[in-house]
Amino acid sequence: MTVEERIERVLKDAVRRTRRASAPETLSEAISYSVFPGGGRMRPRLCVAVAEACGGKEPKVCDAAAASLELLHCASLVHDDLPCFDDAAIRRGKPSVHRAFSEPIAVLTGDAMIVLAFETLCEGAAHVPARLPGLIRIVGRAVGAPAGIIAGQAWESEPTINLSAYQRAKTGALFIAAVEAGAFSANSDPESWTQVGEKLGEAYQVADDLHDAMSTGDELGKPVGQDARHRRPNAVKELGVTDCISRLKGLLGEAISAVPPCTGRAELVLMIEQETRRFIPRRLAACAA
Amino acid sequence: MTVEERIERVLKDAVRRTRRASAPETLSEAISYSVFPGGGRMRPRLCVAVAEACGGKEPKVCDAAAASLELLHCASLVHDDLPCFDDAAIRRGKPSVHRAFSEPIAVLTGDAMIVLAFETLCEGAAHVPARLPGLIRIVGRAVGAPAGIIAGQAWESEPTINLSAYQRAKTGALFIAAVEAGAFSANSDPESWTQVGEKLGEAYQVADDLHDAMSTGDELGKPVGQDARHRRPNAVKELGVTDCISRLKGLLGEAISAVPPCTGRAELVLMIEQETRRFIPRRLAACAA
Numbered sequence: 036m037t038v039e040e041r042i043e044r045v046l047k048d049a050v051r052r053t054r055r056a057s058a059p060e061t062l063s064e065a066i067s068y069s070v071f072p073g074g075g076r077m078r079p080r081l082c083v084a085v086a087e088a089c090g091g092k093e094p095k096v097c098d099a100a101a102a103s104l105e106l107l108h109c110a111s112l113v114h115d116d117l118p119c120f121d122d123a124a125i126r127r128g129k130p131s132v133h134r135a136f137s138e139p140i141a142v143l144t145g146d147a148m149i150v151l152a153f154e155t156l157c158e159g160a161a162h163v164p165a166r167l168p169g170l171i172r173i174v175g176r177a178v179g180a181p182a183g184i185i186a187g188q189a190w191e192s193e194p195t196i197n198l199s200a201y202q203r204a205k206t207g208a209l210f211i212a213a214v215e216a217g218a219f220s221a222n223s224d225p226e227s228w229t230q231v232g233e234k235l236g237e238a239y240q241v242a243d244d245l246h247d248a249m250s251t252g253d254e255l256g257k258p259v260g261q262d263a264r265h266r267r268p269n270a271v272k273e274l275g276v277t278d279c280i281s282r283l284k285g286l287l288g289e290a291i292s293a294v295p296p297c298t299g300r301a302e303l304v305l306m307i308e309q310e311t312r313r314f315i316p317r318r319l320a321a322c323a324a
Numbered sequence: 325m326t327v328e329e330r331i332e333r334v335l336k337d338a339v340r341r342t343r344r345a346s347a348p349e350t351l352s353e354a355i356s357y358s359v360f361p362g363g364g365r366m367r368p369r370l371c372v373a374v375a376e377a378c379g380g381k382e383p384k385v386c387d388a389a390a391a392s393l394e395l396l397h398c399a400s401l402v403h404d405d406l407p408c409f410d411d412a413a414i415r416r417g418k419p420s421v422h423r424a425f426s427e428p429i430a431v432l433t434g435d436a437m438i439v440l441a442f443e444t445l446c447e448g449a450a451h452v453p454a455r456l457p458g459l460i461r462i463v464g465r466a467v468g469a470p471a472g473i474i475a476g477q478a479w480e481s482e483p484t485i486n487l488s489a490y491q492r493a494k495t496g497a498l499f500i501a502a503v504e505a506g507a508f509s510a511n512s513d514p515e516s517w518t519q520v521g522e523k524l525g526e527a528y529q530v531a532d533d534l535h536d537a538m539s540t541g542d543e544l545g546k547p548v549g550q551d552a553r554h555r556r557p558n559a560v561k562e563l564g565v566t567d568c569i570s571r572l573k574g575l576l577g578e579a580i581s582a583v584p585p586c587t588g589r590a591e592l593v594l595m596i597e598q599e600t601r602r603f604i605p606r607r608l609a610a611c612a613a
Contacts, residue, residue, distance in 0.1 A: 052470075053468070053469035053470050054469075054470060055470035055471065057470075057471075057486055057489040058469060058470030058471060058475055058489070059469075059470075059475055059478040059479045059481065059482050060482065061478065061481055061482060062469050062474070062475060062478035062481075063469055063470065066469065110435075114431055114432075114435060117431065119426075119427040119428050119431065120428055120431075136481075137408075137481060138408040139408045139409055139477075139478075139480070139481050140478065140481050142403055142406065142408060142409075142431065143403075143474050143477055143478045143481075145435065146399075146403065146434065146435070146438060146468075146474045147468045147469040147474045147475070147478075149435060149438045149439060150438060150464055150467050150468030150469075150472070150474065151464075151468055151469070153442040153460060153464060154460065154461070154464040154468065157456070157457050157460040157461065157464070158457075160457075161457035164453040164454050164456055164457055165453050167446070167453055167456050167457065168446050168447075168449075168450035168453055168456065171442060171443065171446040172443070172446065175439055175440075175442060175443040175446070178439050179342070179435075179436045179439030179440055179443065180342035180343075180347060180348075180351050180352055180355065180436040180439075180440070181341075181342050181343060181344035181346075181347030181348075181352065182344065182346075182347060183439070185351070185432050185435045185436045185439065186347055186348055186351060186436070188428075188432055189348040189350065189351035189428075189429065189432045189436075190348045191428070192348065192350055192351075192425075192426060192428050192429050192432075193348050193349065193350060197346055200346040200347070
C-alpha cells in the first residue's frame with residue numbers, strides 16, 4: 036500500500052465512525068465532503084515521510100497522527116471559508132461547505148472534525164498509550180491557542196498583526212507538527228525536526244502567496260486574489276515575483292539542510308525536492324527551473 | 325480545597341495556557357470570558373462527585389476530565405449562540421461572545437476551546453497514560469459525531485428529527501460522559517454508571533424546558549422562550565407544567581436508584597438530591613416541594 040493509500044484509508048475509517056443509523060445524516064455527509072477528494076495532503080504525507088525516514092516501526096501511530104493533522108487542516112478550511120471570515124464560495128474546485136450545505140452545518144462540521152482528529156489520534160496510538168500525551172501536545176500546539184492555526188486566524192481580528200507570529204501560527208504550525216509528530220511516532224526526538232517544519236511552512240506560505248497572486252481560479256480550485264481582498268500580507272506584493280521564487284527555493288534548500296541524520300535521509304530529501312514542483316504555480320514553473 | 329475550587333483552578337490553569345506575549349490577545353480574552361464566571365458547573369461537579377463516590381485516588385485525573393467537559397460545554401454554548409443558530413444576545417447574564425467580541429472571534433473561541441479540552445485532559449492524565457485512551461473515548465463520544473453535543477445541534481438541520489437521539493445527543497451525552505469519566509478516572513467500570521448519566525441528562529432536559537417556558541430572562545441569564553421561537557420540542561408544551569415537574573422528580577429518583585454500589589453512595593445521592601433544587605425554576609419550587 037502506498038503512503039497516499041494508507042492516509043486515505045485512515046481518513047476513510049475516521050469519517051466512517053461519524054455515521055450511524057440514528058445520527059444526523061447531513062453532518063456526516065458534510066464531514067465526508069470536506070475531507071474527500073483531498074487537496075495535496077501535503078501535511079500528512081510529510082508526517083509519514085519523516086516517520087519512515089526515522090525508521091519508524093509503528094505505521095499505525097504515524098498514520099493516525101498524519102490523518103489527525105489532515106482532519107484539523109480540513110476543519111480550518113471549512114471554518115475559514117465561512118461568511119464571517121473569507122466568505123469563499125469555492126474550495127478545492129467545488130462549493131464550500133456552507134454553500135453546499137448551510138452555515139450551521141459548516142460550523143458543526145468544523146467542530147466535529149476537530150473532535151474526530153483527537154479521536155483518530157487516540158485510536159491509532161491506544162496500543163502504545165505512553166506515546167499519546169506527547170502526540171496530543173504536538174498536535175494541540177499546532178491547532179489551538181496561543182500559537183496554532185486557530186490563533187493564526189485570530190490574528191486577523193487584532194488591531195495590529197505580529198506578522199511573524201501570524202504566519203508561523205497560520206501556516207507554519209501544522210508543518211512543524213507534521214515533522215514533529217512523524218519523528219515522535221518513530222521514537223525520534225521531535226525537536227531535532229522543528230526547523231525542517233518551520234522552513235517548509237515558510238516556503239509553503241510564500242508558495243501560497245504566489246498562487247494567490249498569480250494563478251487562475253481554475254488552477255487553484257479556490258478564489259484567487261483573496262489576500263488583496265482581505266488586506267492580508269502577501270510576499271508577492273512585498274518582494275515581486277522573481278524574488279519570491281528565489282526566496283521559495285532558498286527556504287526549501289534550508290529545509291533540506293536542516294534534516295537531521297536519519298536512516299532514510301536521502302529519500303526524504305528527494306521527496307521534499309519533488310514537493311517543490313507542486314509548490315510553484317504552473318505558469319511560473321519555467322522561470323523556476 | 326472544595327470541589328468547586330478544584331474545578332475553577334483547573335479551568336483557570338487551562339485558560340492561562342492560551343495566553344502568551346506573542347499571541348492574539350482578543351482570542352484568549354474571549355476564551356476567558358466564555359468560561360468565567362461559570363454557570364452551575366453541573367457536569368464537572370457531577371464528574372468529580374462520581375469519582376469520589378468510587379473512592380478515586382487520582383484527583384488530578386478526574387479534575388482534568390471534569391474541566392475538559394466544562395470547556396466543551398462552554399464551547400458549545402458559544403457556537404450555539406451564533407447568529408446562524410440561536411442568534412442569542414445574552415448568555416449567563418452578559419452579552420454572548422459574538423456580541424461582546426465579534427462573530428469571527430466567537431467561532432475561533434469555540435474551536436480553540438475544543439482543542440483546549442483535549443489538551444487539558446491530556447495534561448491531567450499524562451502521568452497515567454494507560455487511562456488516556458479510555459478518557460478520550462468517553463469525552464469524544466459525548467461531543468462529536470455521530471452522537472455527541474455537536475451531532476445533537478446538527479439534528480436541528482435535518483428535515484425530520486429523531487427526538488430521542490436528538491435529546492440524548494444534545495443534553496444527555498455530556499451527563500453520561502460526566503459520570504463515566506468520573507468512574508473511569510477512579511478505576512471503576514464506566515458502563516455501570518451510564519444509566520445514572522442518562523437519567524440525569526433527561527431530568528436536566530425537562531428542567532431546561534421548564535426554565536425556558538417558565539422563567540424570566542433575569543432568572544435565567546439567557547433569553548427565554550427560545551424553544552418556541554426555534555420550534556424545538558419542549559416538554560412543557562407536551563405535558564403541561566405539573567406533569568413536567570412530576571416527570572422531573574421521577575427521573576431524578578430513577579437516577580438515584582441507578583447509582584451502583586460504591587463507597588461514597590450516600591454522599592452522592594445527597595448531592596443529586598440537592599441538585600434537584602437547582603433544577604426547578606424558583607417560582608415553581610413551592611409546587612415541587
